[in-house]
Amino acid sequence: MTSLDDLPIRADLRGLTPYGAPQLDVSVRLNTNENSYPVPDAVAETIGRAIAAELRDLNRYPDRDAVALRGDLAAYLGAGFNLDQIWAANGSNEVHQQLLQVFGGPGRTALGFLPAYSMHPLLALGTGTRWAPARRGVDFGLTVAEAVAQVREHRPDVVFLCSPNNPTGTVLDLAVVTAVLAEAPGMVVVDEAYAEFARAGTVSALSLLGDHPRLVVTRTMSKAFGFAGGRLGYLAADPAVVAAVQLVRLPYHLSALTQAAARAALAHRDELLSTVSAIKVQRDRIVTELRARGHRVADSDANFVLFEVGGDQRAAWQVLLDAGILVRDVGLPGWLRVTAGTPAETDAFLIAVEKLSS
């Protein structure tokens, strides 16, 4: 049998295994920050009708520039946004890949502040971009001084900032974003996949866009909208950035079915986003309850919580799995990440947590 090693694959990919959280058949799955609530029946029916309306025309390619969808996304972001500032793709992962294809690549460097989203370095690898692993500070925070010093050292072509950050849940002060913009020679990408879960008073980097043509803010419908299976992510930036990613995007990358489904979902955003406040209640409950049990817990503005287990996190992960709860080992020694879902899922998680000796 032919194995991967027998194929003439790139030297920098040799010996690697594909990325992905285990998709195990467990009753309580709190490992990939999905929205635990299914799409409501009425919305599912509307999306179904929108998809059905496209089927006869599938002999034709879809709108290559997804103009109508980008207009809807601009309207969702609010007054003042125009579709020429918006670009959409199959998940924000694809948006990030396109950004690295056009602003990174061989001979160029991308930088991220770890621990952060593990897809950013993997997309750098796939696009031949050198990866510079910068560090977060105490309690997973990032000060202006810490950020600027590391950007100055590496002179990256692309900086990834993630706020609220996965896996820590922490938000960035906008002063860090503006300081990095001032110091970095290249593009600054703020990954705001969890923006809708942030606590009151958190200001989005969207508010900085007007003055900063090298700033890109990425969002997704995978988390707050409960639309992870629909695969729709997007960016907001200067229109020149949107023109730039169009140099590398595959023609017709967003299928007619995806565009129709996403537009129908956006038209029902009030129903879909109505779960966000309930999830935030569970998020805050998990933080409070874990701290009451003596765990160290990172502040969270996302739909998940990073908590210290007191010992080997791989063993703790297995203890929780044996109790029927799947959480995420993000490879951070001593810490695990749990997604906030329904009240019943929180109940089950908190019971299982008692089995950990903290």
Ligand SMILES: *Cc1c(COP(=O)(O)O)cnc(C)c1O
């Ligand atoms: C989940 C997540 C995404 C979303 O990726 P999609 O491709 O849009 O599903 C992006 N960034 C971060 C930090 C995430 O945790």
